Each structure stands twice: as C-alpha cells, then as structure tokens.
Amino acid sequence: MNPLLGKLHPYPFERLRELTRDVVPNPALTPISLGIGEPRHPAPALVEEALCNGLSGLSNYPATAGEPALRESIAAWLQRRYDVALDAKTQILPVNGSREALFSLAQAVLDPADTQAVVVCPNPFYQIYEGAALLGGATPVFANSDPARNFACDWGQIDEATWARTRLVFACSPGNPTGAVMPLSEWQTLFELSDRHGFVIASDECYSEIYFREEAPLGALQAAKALGRSDFKNLVMLSSLSKRSNVPGMRSGFVAGDAAVMKAFLLYRTYHGSAMSKTIQLASIAAWNDEAHVVANRAEYRAKFAAVTPLLAEVLDVQLPDAGFYLWAGVPGGDDVDFALKLLAQYNVAVLPGSLLARSAHGINPGAGRIRMALVAQQAECREAAQRIVDFTRGYQPGAR
Numbered sequence: 001m002n003p004l005l006g007k008l009h010p011y012p013f014e015r016l017r018e019l020t021r022d023v024v025p026n027p028a029l030t031p032i033s034l035g036i037g038e039p040r041h042p043a044p045a046l047v048e049e050a051l052c053n054g055l056s057g058l059s060n061y062p063a064t065a066g067e068p069a070l071r072e073s074i075a076a077w078l079q080r081r082y083d084v085a086l087d088a089k090t091q092i093l094p095v096n097g098s099r100e101a102l103f104s105l106a107q108a109v110l111d112p113a114d115t116q117a118v119v120v121c122p123n124p125f126y127q128i129y130e131g132a133a134l135l136g137g138a139t140p141v142f143a144n145s146d147p148a149r150n151f152a153c154d155w156g157q158i159d160e161a162t163w164a165r166t167r168l169v170f171a172c173s174p175g176n177p178t179g180a181v182m183p184l185s186e187w188q189t190l191f192e193l194s195d196r197h198g199f200v201i202a203s204d205e206c207y208s209e210i211y212f213r214e215e216a217p218l219g220a221l222q223a224a225k226a227l228g229r230s231d232f233k234n235l236v237m238l239s240s241l242s243k244r245s246n247v248p249g250m251r252s253g254f255v256a257g258d259a260a261v262m263k264a265f266l267l268y269r270t271y272h273g274s275a276m277s278k279t280i281q282l283a284s285i286a287a288w289n290d291e292a293h294v295v296a297n298r299a300e301y302r303a304k305f306a307a308v309t310p311l312l313a314e315v316l317d318v319q320l321p322d323a324g325f326y327l328w329a330g331v332p333g334g335d336d337v338d339f340a341l342k343l344l345a346q347y348n349v350a351v352l353p354g355s356l357l358a359r360s361a362h363g364i365n366p367g368a369g370r371i372r373m374a375l376v377a378q379q380a381e382c383r384e385a386a387q388r389i390v391d392f393t394r395g396y397q398p399g400a401r
Contacts, residue, residue, distance in 0.1 A: 005135070009130065020341060027348075031349075032377070035372075050283040061275070062276055064274070069281075069285055082219045084222060091256055093266060099128055102202065104269065106135075109168050110168065112136070114138075117167045119168045144364065164197055168201075171203045172204040173220070174207040176324065176326065179207070181322040184227070191223075203221075205219055206242065207324040209297075211298065212305060244297070252287075315394060316389070317330030325376055326373060326374055326375070331393075351389075354368065354371055354372055355368040
C-alpha cells in the first residue's frame with residue numbers, strides 16, 4: 001500500500017464522532033446539527049428540470065475537458081461576476097466539485113521526486129489541503145489566522161527559507177470556517193511571493209456567492225487583474241455550484257486561470273478519469289446561466305444570520321462574517337471540545353469544535369476556544385438551535401463535570 005496514506009489525519013467529523021461516542025444527548029429535545037456544512041436549501045427547479053431533460057447524455061462518454069457550451073457558460077459567469085475575460089478552451093476546466101479538484105490539482109502541481117517540497121495552507125483549514133499535500137509527498141506548513149485582523153492569514157509567519165521550498169499555496173476566500181475575505185493587499189503579498197519563488201496559488205472560492213455586505217467578495221482572478229496580472233501567472237481559482245446553487249449532490253464546479261497550469265492539469269485529469277457526466281454538465285449550464293436563484297438563496301442566508309447572530313452575540317464572542325454560511329464563535333472558558341460535548345449532551349445541538357479544524361502551529365492551535373456553526377437549516381431550526389445555545393451558555397461551567 002502507499003505508505004503516504006499513513007500520514008493522513010482523521011477527518012474532523014471522524015474525530016468528533018469518537019469524542020461523542022459515549023455522549024447521550026438529551027432525549028427530551030429534537031436533535032439539531034450545526035456541525036456539517038452541507039447546504040440544505042432546496043435545489044433550484046431549473047436545475048432539476050435540466051437534469052431530467054439531459055438524461056440522454058448518460059448514453060455517451062463525456063470528454064475530460066467538458067462540453068464547449070459548459071466552458072463558455074462558466075467564462076460568461078466569470079466575466080459577469082469578476083469582470084475578467086478567460087479563454088474558455090485553454091483556461092477553464094469543469095470538475096466534479098471543488099473538493100476533488102483541490103486534491104487532484106496538488107497531484108498535478110507537485111513533483112514526487114522533490115522531497116523538500118512545501119504546501120502552505122491557512123490555519124484553520126479545509127482538511128483536503130493537508131491530505132493533498134501529504135499524498136503528493138510534500139510537507140504542509142500552516143499560516144495561522146489572526147482574530148485581530150478579521151481572521152486574515154498571517155503569511156508573515158512563513159520564513160523565507162520555507163517560501164523557497166513552497167510549490168503550492170492554498171488560499172481560501174471567503175474562508176472556511178472564519179468567513180473572512182482576503183483584501184487586495186493580501187493578494188498582492190501572495191502574488192509577489194509567487195513571483196519570487198515560483199509557486200502556484202490555488203484559490204478556493206466555493207463560498208463566494210453567500211455574503212452579507214453590498215459588495216461581493218473579491219476573487220483571486222479579479223485581484224490579479226486589478227494588479228495588472230491579466231495573464232494570471234501561477235494562479236488558478238476553484239468554484240462550485242454546491243453552495244451557490246444548493247446542489248452538493250451534483251458534484252459540479254470548475255478550475256480557471258493560468259493556461260500553462262490548466263494544460264498540465266488537463267493532462268493529469270485525462271489519466272485520472274474524472275470527466276463530468278454530460279447530464280450534469282447540462283444542468284450546470286442552467287445553473288451558471290441563472291442568477292435569480294442565487295440572489296434568492298443569498299437573501300435566505302442573510303435573513304438567518306440577521307436573526308441568529310445578535311442572539312448568539314449575547315453569550316458568545318461572535319459577529320457577522322464577511323461571507324459564507326458559518327459562524328465562528330469564541331466560547332467561555334476557551335475549551336471548545338468541552339463546550340461542544342456538554343452542549344450536545346444537555347441541549348442536543350451539535351457544533352464542530354474549532355480545534356479539530358486546525359493544527360498546532362507557531363505555538364498555538366488557532367481554532368482552539370472557538371466553535372463552527374453551519375447555519376444551513378431553515379430559519380426556524382437555526383433560531384431554535386441558537387436559543388438552546390444561549391440557554392446552555394448562561395449556565396455553562398467550564399471544566400465542571
């Protein structure tokens with residue numbers, strides 16, 4: 001077996017299941033889970049209709065590069081959303097969700113013979129970044145988020161010798177779990193480091209369409225253009241329909257950017273066998289071509305966060321994020337695991353301890369003392385969960401048995 005498999009860490013939800021194995025939730029209360037970030041709003045009718053109308057596509061092998069019509073619809077969306085022009089043929093690839101693409105992109109970028117290779121990740125982080133690095137033979141190195149700067153990554157924590165060994169940087173904006181959006185100055189820092197050391201930047205933007213301010217989050221390609229980098233050298237962005245269109249089961253997204261990186265990635269994917277079904281492609285075209293359902297979806301999230309955040313702010317260190325569908329809250333006493341286990345036992349509400357989403361780096365675990373709450377259920381259920389958390393927190397005694 002591949003010996004690198006032994007380096008993989010258990011997924012946060014596996015660790016949480018182990019921690020809660022002996023916990024008996026209060027049977028008097030209906031269980032509510034805010035732990036898993038799985039969209040639970042209904043899928044758009046226009047996507048369901050396109051799926052049904054496209055079933056004939058199951059009779060054909062799909063092309064790895066995708067149908068021209070899909071790539072062109074993605075290019076048109078990028079133009080509308082970010083005001084960037086990409087060549088649909090050479091700079092865009094449809095993928096089976098951003099998770100699959102984040103992992104496979106690392107395998108295409110990393111040289112397995114380069115035993116000194118480093119992959120830099122935000123911290124806390126989406127665990128696929130770390131797994132992709134480890135199975136690519138690289139060493140993951142973490143840049144902690146800074147609560148004092150709206151949870152922006154402190155890229156300055158990475159020394160010059162480590163940057164010199166870096167082959168890939170995963171950026172996540174809006175961030176998971178913090179919801180922070182990278183400003184132009186932060187992108188400029190990464191671009192300058194990439195120019196100096198030659199690493200690829202992969203920008204994970206799967207939460208980009210759920211935001212709470214009037215201005216939409218800045219994207220990586222958009223930032224590059226603003227800084228005069230229209231060739232998008234060593235830069236790719238990844239997006240997905242899962243959160244934008246509430247279709248996580250479709251596993252549909254795309255990667256776009258530097259044509260040279262995309263050419264190598266297409267070659268890898270040709271052998272990887274990860275072509276998207278033509279049926280899914282047709283439904284994806286319908287989704288990328290329509291914004292009305294995205295606006296309605298965003299409005300529903302905004303209403304939930306407006307109802308729930310002030311309530312939770314009475315007892316937790318929490319505020320409205322820039323974007324995304326998570327609340328990233330500090331808990332009294334600073335023991336996120338203790339808080340989560342007792343909340344589950346006493347009030348039957350599941351949340352994810354923040355320390356499970358991060359690694360100890362630079363002397364701390366930047367997720368410790370915080371919990372992630374996914375407001376993916378309907379508003380009534382989210383409000384009920386929030387009220388239970390308030391009631392629990394008011395009586396919570398850190399460390400007490």
